[in-house]
Amino acid sequence: MHPSGMSLTVGTFPVREAAFGAPAGWADGRLIIDADRVAALVREDRRIRRVAVDLVEPGEAARIVHVRDVIEPRVKVEGPGHTYPGICGHAPDTVGNGVTHRYAGFGVLIASEALPHIRRTASAATDSLIDMSGPGAVTVYSTLRHLALTIETLPDLDLTSWNDALRGAGHRVAAALAELVRTQTPPDRRDYRLAPPGGGRPRVVHVHTLNASMVPGIGTGIYGYTQHALPVLLHPNEILDGAIAGDAVVTYPGKCTWLHVNNPVLAALYDRDGTDVAWLGSIVSRTRWGALHEKQLSAYQTVKLAAMLGAEGALVTWNHGGNDLLEVMMTIQGLERAGIKTTFLTIESDIKVVRMTPALTETGTAEPPLLFSVPEADAIVSTGTLAPAEALPAMPRVVGGREVVFDQERPDVRTPAAGPLDLEALSGAYSPIFGHFDNYGLGCQSYLDY
Amino acid sequence: MISALPPLALQAGANRVVQGVKIEHVCGDPALPAEEDGAVRRRLVEQGLRALATAVERPTLFDG
Numbered sequence: 001m002h003p004s005g006m007s008l009t010v011g012t013f014p015v016r017e018a019a020f021g022a023p024a025g026w027a028d029g030r031l032i033i034d035a036d037r038v039a040a041l042v043r044e045d046r047r048i049r050r051v052a053v054d055l056v057e058p059g060e061a062a063r064i065v066h067v068r069d070v071i072e073p074r075v076k077v078e079g080p081g082h083t084y085p086g087i088c089g090h091a092p093d094t095v096g097n098g099v100t101h102r103y104a105g106f107g108v109l110i111a112s113e114a115l116p117h118i119r120r121t122a123s124a125a126t127d128s129l130i131d132m133s134g135p136g137a138v139t140v141y142s143t144l145r146h147l148a149l150t151i152e153t154l155p156d157l158d159l160t161s162w163n164d165a166l167r168g169a170g171h172r173v174a175a176a177l178a179e180l181v182r183t184q185t186p187p188d189r190r191d192y193r194l195a196p197p198g199g200g201r202p203r204v205v206h207v208h209t210l211n212a213s214m215v216p217g218i219g220t221g222i223y224g225y226t227q228h229a230l231p232v233l234l235h236p237n238e239i240l241d242g243a244i245a246g247d248a249v250v251t252y253p254g255k256c257t258w259l260h261v262n263n264p265v266l267a268a269l270y271d272r273d274g275t276d277v278a279w280l281g282s283i284v285s286r287t288r289w290g291a292l293h294e295k296q297l298s299a300y301q302t303v304k305l306a307a308m309l310g311a312e313g314a315l316v317t318w319n320h321g322g323n324d325l326l327e328v329m330m331t332i333q334g335l336e337r338a339g340i341k342t343t344f345l346t347i348e349s350d351i352k353v354v355r356m357t358p359a360l361t362e363t364g365t366a367e368p369p370l371l372f373s374v375p376e377a378d379a380i381v382s383t384g385t386l387a388p389a390e391a392l393p394a395m396p397r398v399v400g401g402r403e404v405v406f407d408q409e410r411p412d413v414r415t416p417a418a419g420p421l422d423l424e425a426l427s428g429a430y431s432p433i434f435g436h437f438d439n440y441g442l443g444c445q446s447y448l449d450y
Numbered sequence: 451m452i453s454a455l456p457p458l459a460l461q462a463g464a465n466r467v468v469q470g471v472k473i474e475h476v477c478g479d480p481a482l483p484a485e486e487d488g489a490v491r492r493r494l495v496e497q498g499l500r501a502l503a504t505a506v507e508r509p510t511l512f513d514g
Contacts, residue, residue, distance in 0.1 A: 292455055
């Protein structure tokens, strides 16, 4: 089937207000949630001992800690498959056709403190936080209404079971909430279909590089497949139906499930497809291979796929940082050498937490903004720096836990989550703000925002 | 230096760079039987020593 054969209608139900009550349902932007039902759904899994259910709003003097993932409720109303396919027992059927309903401005948030042995197994299972107001509220997650599930599991779960239990609970709740609007008429509806290429419009691909974890079984999955593998071509509609989804372990924000269905790159390319470009689809290639020859192979195969699709231009994105940049840059180099013009959308990855000042927005820090580069990468759009390191004020309300660990190497050093928190003094290389890698430019961390 | 990612080391200005195995285990290969792993380690160290004994004018990769 030609990719342009796929057709998806997304019906959006905006959530402008969320409250606990009964009966559960959505009307005129108001979502009523049955807290007891939500708690019961979470506790269906015997591996879960306790759950607290909270609503948190943008602008509130509130902090959410131990954030593990955020899920946007989406349900397939017509067409094959299940939203977020391949995970949580959902079949791996190809999605992207039919009708999908979703809530906008809302997320089901999973919060759970990493078990001590999980911290040791997965260094990426750091403690993270979202401030809903104040200087730390710079990411898109501070703009959402969250149904926060603070979950305590059995203490002896291994990494895979811990992830399954947390993620399963989040998706059961998200699916049940989305089910509430299955038969309702959405106030907003958009059709997603790729226009047949032609008319002399330049043929472009989205080269959607995605980190794969070096720890097996966790991280960003494609239909639940998390391991390193050679590139695959996805229709953007598959991504809109949740074909790319995260785990409930890694706190690096590029894996966030909410993020991938709300990736502004997809919306921007859809806006221009059929008008001034012909979008051929998203080549998803994995990054963070361990060996140089693996990085090379992945880059070369990505370039080959783009060339075979007849691409003339490529928008290259990545969802991580660090050594992943090698294969990303080698991909850009290969694309340019194959005559495919590239633009790279990226964070400036000076890795330290830096207190941003107006002067620094002009000059940057002493660190290179990109760990590695090639001369061919000559069209780069910056989404900003990794994170602000403003001292975060004390917050009267804290959800998700009471204490946070800023240094994985010293798990016994615990800081009261209510703050104040001087991130520059407390945190190591990475900011604990969930979403601080703003790879797609959804937050307020760019030059223009300062 | 022995690096899993020589392009990065060379761009950062390391004078002498030896190609290591991979990020997870730069100076050996636990997937190999002990004897062969030992041979990999010995080769890397010997390459490193050869590199040290070689005059260079710019960041140089020793992968022979």
